[in-house]
Amino acid sequence: MTSTSPAPHTPRAAATDPVRLLRSWAPGRGSWLSGPRGSLLTRGTLTRPSSADPDAVVRCLREVDAGRPAGAEPALAVGALPFDPDAPAHLVVPERVERAAPLGTVLVAEPTGAPVSGVLRSVPAPERYEAMVAEALARMASDGLAKVVLARGLEVVADAPVDAVRMVRELAHRDPRSHLFAVDLPGDTPRTLLGASPELLVSREGADVVANPIAGSAARSPEPAEDRRRAEALLASVKDQHEHALVVADVAERLAPLVDGLEVPDAPSLVATPTLWHLSTELRGRVADPDVSALHLARALHPTPAVCGVPRAAAHTAITEIEPFDRGFYTGTVGWTDAQGDGEWVMALRCGEVEGDRVRLWAGAGIVPASRPADELAETAVKLRTLLDALGLDEA
Numbered sequence: 001m002t003s004t005s006p007a008p009h010t011p012r013a014a015a016t017d018p019v020r021l022l023r024s025w026a027p028g029r030g031s032w033l034s035g036p037r038g039s040l041l042t043r044g045t046l047t048r049p050s051s052a053d054p055d056a057v058v059r060c061l062r063e064v065d066a067g068r069p070a071g072a073e074p075a076l077a078v079g080a081l082p083f084d085p086d087a088p089a090h091l092v093v094p095e096r097v098e099r100a101a102p103l104g105t106v107l108v109a110e111p112t113g114a115p116v117s118g119v120l121r122s123v124p125a126p127e128r129y130e131a132m133v134a135e136a137l138a139r140m141a142s143d144g145l146a147k148v149v150l151a152r153g154l155e156v157v158a159d160a161p162v163d164a165v166r167m168v169r170e171l172a173h174r175d176p177r178s179h180l181f182a183v184d185l186p187g188d189t190p191r192t193l194l195g196a197s198p199e200l201l202v203s204r205e206g207a208d209v210v211a212n213p214i215a216g217s218a219a220r221s222p223e224p225a226e227d228r229r230r231a232e233a234l235l236a237s238v239k240d241q242h243e244h245a246l247v248v249a250d251v252a253e254r255l256a257p258l259v260d261g262l263e264v265p266d267a268p269s270l271v272a273t274p275t276l277w278h279l280s281t282e283l284r285g286r287v288a289d290p291d292v293s294a295l296h297l298a299r300a301l302h303p304t305p306a307v308c309g310v311p312r313a314a315a316h317t318a319i320t321e322i323e324p325f326d327r328g329f330y331t332g333t334v335g336w337t338d339a340q341g342d343g344e345w346v347m348a349l350r351c352g353e354v355e356g357d358r359v360r361l362w363a364g365a366g367i368v369p370a371s372r373p374a375d376e377l378a379e380t381a382v383k384l385r386t387l388l389d390a391l392g393l394d395e396a
């Protein structure tokens with residue numbers, strides 16, 4: 001790690017207005033994260049951990065802390081881990097951190113300014129995605145693959161540089177209760193990963209650990225009775241319950257050695273985004289060893305079958321062979337971890353990457369033997385709406 005002067009002390013539970021924090025974010029200056037437990041704005045780069053290995057990150061944070069006055073807030077590392085656990089992660093120890101209450105408690109005004117106009121390209125074409133699902137189903141019949149999550153992407157070439165600030169405010173306006181994020185990515189030109197995810201990978205606060213896998217989805221309806229019917233059909237769906245149970249079993253198995261008193265609900269509950277119903281299970285426990293940080297937990301769980309599959313290695317191979325693009329940070333995890341081990345990591349879903357006049361966005365769906373290609377394509381189209389709506393684009 002490189003080191004510079006110690007960061008100024010920021011009070012842990014600053015009574016900052018969460019909307020002011022959101023309004024202070026701009027690409028190239030730091031990261032903004034917001035979820036049901038609070039929001040966080042970071043600025044500048046004090047140092048970068050030498051690797052994203054959790055032990056190295058915690059060591060780096062403790063070194064930063066050692067140079068700070070007693071009672072200062074613990075140093076933290078913020079950033080993103082890619083889908084591929086072997087690909088380079090992006091973590092920085094920021095110069096300054098500001099915290100605020102959850103954004104979900106306040107109304108975020110609809111941003112002004114023109115939405116994006118430009119050209120959209122599907123990667124791959126929608127029919128090709130259906131063929132990809134069919135290929136996954138064929139592999140399942142022959143090689144013991146129980147679940148694989150297949151994604152597709154959209155590439156937007158806009159008529160002018162894309163306003164990432166407007167997109168983030170639009171996401172916050174539409175779904176302030178989701179896990180919102182805007183994180184600068186490394187590269188020669190400024191790149192921002194931004195999104196509104198429904199899924200918490202894992203959080204640690206003191207000894208308390210929460211993981212909240214989500215899998216199994218149904219499009220919502222603007223008509224209340226139909227909306228309710230779809231939610232109940234999802235809860236009763238044998239296919240979706242199976243798809244969900246595979247994820248919960250994997251998360252529980254990987255958490256078990258790290259967590260005491262793991263509580264795993266017997267059945268999932270429903271959660272809603274503005275566009276989708278999902279099956280959700282909240283697992284809770286307490287870290288067995290205080291040195292197991294939120295980042296250790298995230299590394300142990302990622303990539304869960306909510307974004308990869310079962311068995312993990314076979315699903316990862318199938319994804320690499322079938323998907324015609326590199327996922328990068330999509331279906332990776334975004335968050336922070338501090339010197340005491342607290343932190344929160346959310347799944348990089350319903351997200352896009354903004355770079356100049358380009359935006360890349362992705363959505364995927366869990367494929368199990370009972371999946372049908374046309375239904376999975378439709379599900380990805382609904383998932384893509386989150387970012388398309390933030391862009392003000394109509395297609396897909």
Ligand SMILES: C=C(O[C@@H]1C=C(C(=O)O)C=C[C@H]1O)C(=O)O
Pocket residue numbers: 149151199214215216217278306307331349350362363364365366367383
């Ligand atoms: C892969 C995505 O979402 C994941 C897959 C889901 C599913 O298959 O039902 C639901 C939530 C997420 O865990 C995505 O949004 O792109």
